[in-house]
Amino acid sequence: MHQRYTKTAVSLHWLMAILIVAAFGLGLxxxxxxxxxxxxxxxxxxxKWLGVTLLGLACLRLLWRLAHPAPAYPASMSAGQKTIASATHLLMYLLMFAVPVSGYFYTLAAGxxxxxxxxxxxxxxIEPNETLKPLLKGVHYxxxxxxxGAFILHVLGALKHLLWQRDGLFQRILP
Structure with a gap:
């Protein structure tokens, strides 16, 4: 049995996943x-309210993660899989901040x-800025x-561990 994430990490993971999907769907x-x-x-x-909430939760999640590192990957995972998983997690953490911040600045540029x-x-x-507005809209998009894309890769990786490898990795993050 693999070491599990903390209850706080699991709660933040699933709460943010739900809110990110809701914010994305609402945006579309x-x-x-x-x-x-x-x-x-x-x-x-x-x-916007979801974006601000997600930014606050991302801050909380990052602080929690820094104080409570993720469980180690199992020895059965290849170095390549570990690299892809780590890079995907890092990218998703960066985007948890970049997406709401870009939306915030786009909104401000729009006045x-x-x-x-x-x-x-x-x-x-920032003050309203007709020059920055379309640029920030594109950045946010x-x-x-x-x-x-990172979310899809993350979900596919989780399903791979759950359905094909059956190595218990997916269960570490289940509530």
């Missing part, structure tokens, strides 16, 4: 709504304040696409 949905409608504006607010949960105005770090 809201951008497909033509024009400016009350529903679209509501979805944009929810999307829209971010008011968390409709109650807490977040600082305006492509970081999300990179995150989607």
């Amino acid at each position: 949905t809201m951008t497909d709504i033509p024009g400016i409608t009350p529903t679209k504006l509501r979805y944009f607010s929810w999307h 829209v304040p971010v008011v968390y949960l409709g109650l807490l105005p977040l600082p305006v770090l 492509w970081l999300n696409m990179l995150f989607l």
